[in-house]
Amino acid sequence: xxxxxxxxxxxxxxxxxxxxxxxxxxxxxxxxxxxxxxxxxxxxxxxxxxxxxxxxxxxxxxxxxxxxxxxxxxxxxxxxxxxxxxxxxxxxxxxxxxxxxxxxxxxxxxxxxxxxxxxxxxxxxxxxxxxxxxxxxxxxxxxxxxxxxxxxxxxxxxxxxxxxxxxxxxxxxxxxxxxxxxxxxxxxxxxxxxxxxxxxxxxxxxxxxxxxxxxxxxxxxxxxxxxxxxxxxxxxxxxxxxxxxxxxxxxxxxxxxxxxxxxxxxxxxxxxxxxxxxxxxxxxxxxxxxxxxxxxxxxxxxxxxxxxxxxxxxxxxxxxxxxxxxxxxxxxxxxxxxxxxxxxxxxxxxxxxxx
Amino acid sequence: xxxxxxxxxxxxxxxxxxxxxxxxxxxxxxxxxxxxxxxxxxxxxxxxxxxxxxxxxxxxxxxxxxxxxxxxxxxxxxxxxxxxxxxxxxxxxxxxxxxxxxxxxxxxxxxxxxxxxxxxxxxxxxxxxxxxxxxxxxxxxxxxxxxxxxxxxxxxxxxxxxxxxxxxxxxxxxxxxxxxxxxxxxxxxxxxxxxxxxxxxxxxxxxxxxxxxxxxxxxxxxxxxxxxxxxxxxxxxxxxxxxxxxxxxxxxxxxxxxxxxxxxxxxxxxxxxxxxxxxxxxxxxxxxxxxxxxxxxxxxxxxxxxxxxxxxxxxxxxxxxxxxxxxxxxxxxxxxxxxxxxxxxxxxxxxxxxxxxxxxxxxxxxx
Numbered sequence: 001x002x003x004x005x006x007x008x009x010x011x012x013x014x015x016x017x018x019x020x021x022x023x024x025x026x027x028x029x030x031x032x033x034x035x036x037x038x039x040x041x042x043x044x045x046x047x048x049x050x051x052x053x054x055x056x057x058x059x060x061x062x063x064x065x066x067x068x069x070x071x072x073x074x075x076x077x078x079x080x081x082x083x084x085x086x087x088x089x090x091x092x093x094x095x096x097x098x099x100x101x102x103x104x105x106x107x108x109x110x111x112x113x114x115x116x117x118x119x120x121x122x123x124x125x126x127x128x129x130x131x132x133x134x135x136x137x138x139x140x141x142x143x144x145x146x147x148x149x150x151x152x153x154x155x156x157x158x159x160x161x162x163x164x165x166x167x168x169x170x171x172x173x174x175x176x177x178x179x180x181x182x183x184x185x186x187x188x189x190x191x192x193x194x195x196x197x198x199x200x201x202x203x204x205x206x207x208x209x210x211x212x213x214x215x216x217x218x219x220x221x222x223x224x225x226x227x228x229x230x231x232x233x234x235x236x237x238x239x240x241x242x243x244x245x246x247x248x249x250x251x252x253x254x255x256x257x258x259x260x261x262x263x264x265x266x267x268x269x270x271x272x273x274x275x276x277x278x279x280x281x282x283x284x285x286x287x288x289x290x291x292x293x294x295x296x297x298x299x300x301x302x303x304x305x306x307x308x309x310x311x312x313x314x315x316x317x318x319x320x321x322x323x324x325x326x327x328x329x330x331x332x333x334x335x336x337x338x339x340x341x342x343x344x345x346x347x348x349x350x351x352x353x354x355x
Numbered sequence: 356x357x358x359x360x361x362x363x364x365x366x367x368x369x370x371x372x373x374x375x376x377x378x379x380x381x382x383x384x385x386x387x388x389x390x391x392x393x394x395x396x397x398x399x400x401x402x403x404x405x406x407x408x409x410x411x412x413x414x415x416x417x418x419x420x421x422x423x424x425x426x427x428x429x430x431x432x433x434x435x436x437x438x439x440x441x442x443x444x445x446x447x448x449x450x451x452x453x454x455x456x457x458x459x460x461x462x463x464x465x466x467x468x469x470x471x472x473x474x475x476x477x478x479x480x481x482x483x484x485x486x487x488x489x490x491x492x493x494x495x496x497x498x499x500x501x502x503x504x505x506x507x508x509x510x511x512x513x514x515x516x517x518x519x520x521x522x523x524x525x526x527x528x529x530x531x532x533x534x535x536x537x538x539x540x541x542x543x544x545x546x547x548x549x550x551x552x553x554x555x556x557x558x559x560x561x562x563x564x565x566x567x568x569x570x571x572x573x574x575x576x577x578x579x580x581x582x583x584x585x586x587x588x589x590x591x592x593x594x595x596x597x598x599x600x601x602x603x604x605x606x607x608x609x610x611x612x613x614x615x616x617x618x619x620x621x622x623x624x625x626x627x628x629x630x631x632x633x634x635x636x637x638x639x640x641x642x643x644x645x646x647x648x649x650x651x652x653x654x655x656x657x658x659x660x661x662x663x664x665x666x667x668x669x670x671x672x673x674x675x676x677x678x679x680x681x682x683x684x685x686x687x688x689x690x691x692x693x694x695x696x697x698x699x700x701x702x703x704x705x706x707x708x709x710x711x712x713x714x715x716x717x718x719x720x721x722x
Contacts, residue, residue: 088548095546119479135512140549146516150550152495156506183597186455188448189500190510216604220632223583223608237543241601244576248583272580 016301019068019075020047024054025275026285027078033287033338034076034294040342040353043298043306048072052093054081062093066100075267076297078290079275091138094273099132101267103260104158105165106131106239108271110246110256115319116328120249126175126231127246128166129239131260133158136236154190154235159197165261166198166233167205178202180212181234181242194235219245247272254286254327257293259300266300268293279326283333286325288314291341313344376661379428379435380407384414385635386645387438393647393698394436394654400702403658403666408432412453414441422453426460435627436657438650439635451498454633459492461627463620464518465525466491466599468631470606470616475679476688480609486535486591487606488526489599491620493518496596514550514595519557525621526558526593527565538562540572541594541602554595579605607632614646614687615678617653619660626660628653639686643693646685648678651701673704 020035022028038045050068052061062080069075080093097103106129112121139151163180170178180198184191195212202210213221215238221228222245234242247256258271270289279285291314298307317323317340324330325337346352380395382388391409398405410428412421422440429435440453457463466489472481499511523540530538540558544551555572562570573581575598581588582605594602607616618631630649639645651674658667677683677700684690685697 082545084544088552092546135543136546138546138548140547142549146553148514148550148553150512150514150547152510152512154508154510183495183600185442185444186452186496186498187500187510188498189502190508192448193506193508216600216632217634219579219601220604220608220613223605224612237597240543240576241579244580245583245605248580252584253580272576274577 015044015046016074016303017046017048017072018297018301019065019072019077020049021052021065021075021077021080022049023052023078023275024081025079025277025280027275029281029283029334030285030287030290031076031078033334034290037291037310037338037341037345038294041306041310041345042351042353043303043310045298045301045303047076052080054083054093057086057090059096062096066097069097069101069265069267073265074297074300075265076290076294077267077269079269079273081275081277088140095136095138097267098260101262101265102132103262103265103267104130104132104161105261106243106258107169107261108243108246108256108258110243110250110271112250113255113315113318115315116251116255116324118249118251120226123226123246123250125226125229125246126169126173127239127243128162128169128231128233129243130158130162130235131239132236134236152187152190152237154193156193156197159194159235160201163198163201163233166231167201167208170208170231171205175208175231177209177211177230179218179229179232180210181215181218181232181238182212183215183238185214191235198233215241218242222246222249244272252286252327253289254325255288255292257289257296259293259296266297268297268300283335284326285334286327287334287337288318309345309348309350310341313341313348316344317341375404375406376434376663377406377408377432378657378661379425379432379437380409381412381425381435381437381440382409383412383438383635384441385439385637385640387440387635389641389643389694390645390647390650391436391438393694394650397651397670397698397702398654401666401670401705403663405658405661405663407436412440414443414453415446417446417450419456422456426457429457429461429625429627433625434657434660435625436654437627437629439629439633441635441637448500455496455498457627458620461622461625462492463622463625463627464490464492464521465621466603466618467529467621468603468606468616468618470603470610470631472610473615473675473678475675475681476611476615476684478609478611480586483586483606483610485586485589485606486529486533487599487603488522488529488591488593489603490518490522490595491599492596494596512547512550512597514553516553516557519554519595520561523558523561523593526591527561527568530568530591531565535568535591537569537571537590539578539589539592540570541575541578541592541598542572543575543598544572545574551595558593575601578602582606582609604632612646612687613649614685615648615652617649617656619653619656626657628657628660643695644686645694646687647694647697648674651698669705669708670701673701673708676704677701 050065082092108127182191253272256271295311323332382391410425542551613632616631683692
């Protein structure tokens with residue numbers, strides 16, 4: 001298939017339209033803050049808000065959201081809750097969104113932030129996780145009562161695609177080493193295929209070192225010496241675990257943004273995809289992850305100046321310990337952090353709305 | 356198999372003739388043989404009434420003769436101590452992992468790993484005390500894979516009600532025995548609704564029969580994130596096979612690495628002891644730098660299982676005394692000590708115990 005270049009997202013009169021899915025838990029309040037910051041900084045982005053109700057069984061809401069994303073090309077979303085009281089036929093809405101739009105690469109960049117005190121320093125890991133197949137195929141059946149078979153699918157096409165994405169990204173960002181994480185000693189055919197595809201792609205990138213590591217050893221190394229890792233590529237479930245471990249190492253779920261890229265669409269969210277129901281509407285959630293995700297979105301829309309303006313403001317705010325929220329050991333509130341971000345933006349002399 | 360028992364609550368004592376136990380020893384590969392020798396040395400020194408029946412398993416041949424011998428020896432003796440057997444990647448996929456085959460054939464359904472912060476080992480987290488109970492025979496390790504269409508592989512993860520109830524029951528019984536307050540089930544039931552949903556449901560059913568123990572559940576990604584930030588919140592954890600693999604390795608990393616934590620595999624009739632993280636350690640084999648602590652603590656678990664509690668306690672106390680001495684730390688703990696130095700120091704510590712049992716002279720000849 002000839003890979004055509006990504007068409008530019010919808011843009012009328014110089015303004016971009018981006019789909020916004022508030023989700024549940026802390027999603028709505030944090031995405032409101034994002035809109036506030038964008039409005040304040042006069043970012044030329046309009047949000048088309050699409051609500052997805054997690055309490056209904058029909059797929060209409062999520063289909064609307066998917067259509068809106070197809071229309072706009074880009075989206076910013078909060079996590080949609082998967083209620084356990086629903087029957088098993090109701091698939092996770094987030095999963096349906098990712099597979100329908102074929103957002104095959106989940107990219108998470110974990111970096112130690114200077115203002116956040118953690119047990120490990122100097123971490124800089126890029127995690128590229130296959131986002132559409134693997135253990136998340138939602139293919140399960142109970143042929144015999146009391147015995148459930150859950151299918152994990154690994155295909156050559158998707159494995160080659162994600163490996164190629166990983167190496168291209170590594171080359172673009174000037175990274176030296178890619179590590180594939182697998183469990184091929186036990187799952188010989190499945191993870192063996194994944195590993196083989198990675199090796200094939202690696203041979204086309206001689207400037208980048210490729211090695212592989214079994215997932216249990218990887219997690220053990222991550223908690224003792226995470227500085228050894230550079231870029232990591234892996235199937236879906238290991239990606240879930242490894243990205244959460246790395247998020248925990250750099251300071252927690254409130255700090256790391258995540259991006260889901262497909263060939264035609266891109267959806268941005270927090271990396272660890274937490275709903276945060278227990279801290280919803282209490283003004284204590286950490287807005288950093290969502291704000292940094294919105295900066296990644298601005299980069300994707302090629303609005304680099306706005307992206308770096310907001311990103312610098314967020315990172316400067318992180319260094320003022322007084323303004324840390326509860327998850328990183330401080331006592332600041334969400335609105336205080338957002339106010340600080342906006343004040344820093346205003347002090348840069350950029351045109352802004354009234355504070 | 357001809358060894359099937361119905362609802363047996365009584366485990367028969369392992370083979371015991373003339374007051375001495377016979378234990379199967381599988382040296383394995385990598386650092387396994389040298390560590391097994393050290394165990395042998397230490398037991399001989401302390402006059403532990405255990406004889407080892409050594410069974411070697413060759414990882415490079417495709418036939419199952421070797422592993423069948425090992426399994427038969429374990430059936431005969433009831434107890435074993437093993438090193439990790441390498442899974443050779445050059446052999447075809449039909450060749451199953453020997454360790455896995457051993458676990459499933461002997462139905463060693465519970466893998467128990469107790470991760471505790473050791474006083475002498477400097478780690479980033481203090482006061483970690485987690486018991487991990489991992490289902491050992493099914494889940495993602497069923498080795499059932501097929502490629503119906505070229506380029507598309509289906510790998511089956513099997514969860515059954517029987518085994519989930521069994522492991523949950525084991526976890527709660529163990530929690531009650533050890534006086535633990537809380538059991539956490541680790542799962543991914545928001546995505547794998549039927550499979551992990553069944554596992555979770557079985558845990559809830561068993562939990563209702565143990566009202567004094569609080570039960571909660573946590574999704575595996577959140578669990579690993581909590582483990583690296585605040586591991587002190589966890590008490591006992593029960594989970595299916597693959598999550599157990601990842602979580603136990605994270606916990607081992609938190610308390611100081613693969614050289615410190617012993618592991619045990621229990622079935623209805625058999626018990627096999629090994630290091631917690633099952634590493635072959637090929638890169639450090641035969642260099643006298645491996646950390647013997649995990650294997651020696653595993654042998655103490657073995658002695659406890661054989662009800663030789665006095666010996667177990669004596670050796671364990673000596674090991675824990677030696678592990679506090681920084682100058683004896685091996686490379687994995689950041690020191691420069693050698694394996695033999697550590698073992699010698701343990702033997703010295705045992706000998707100098709007041710009212711200690713009869714031992715050989717430290718520098719005496721080995722018979």
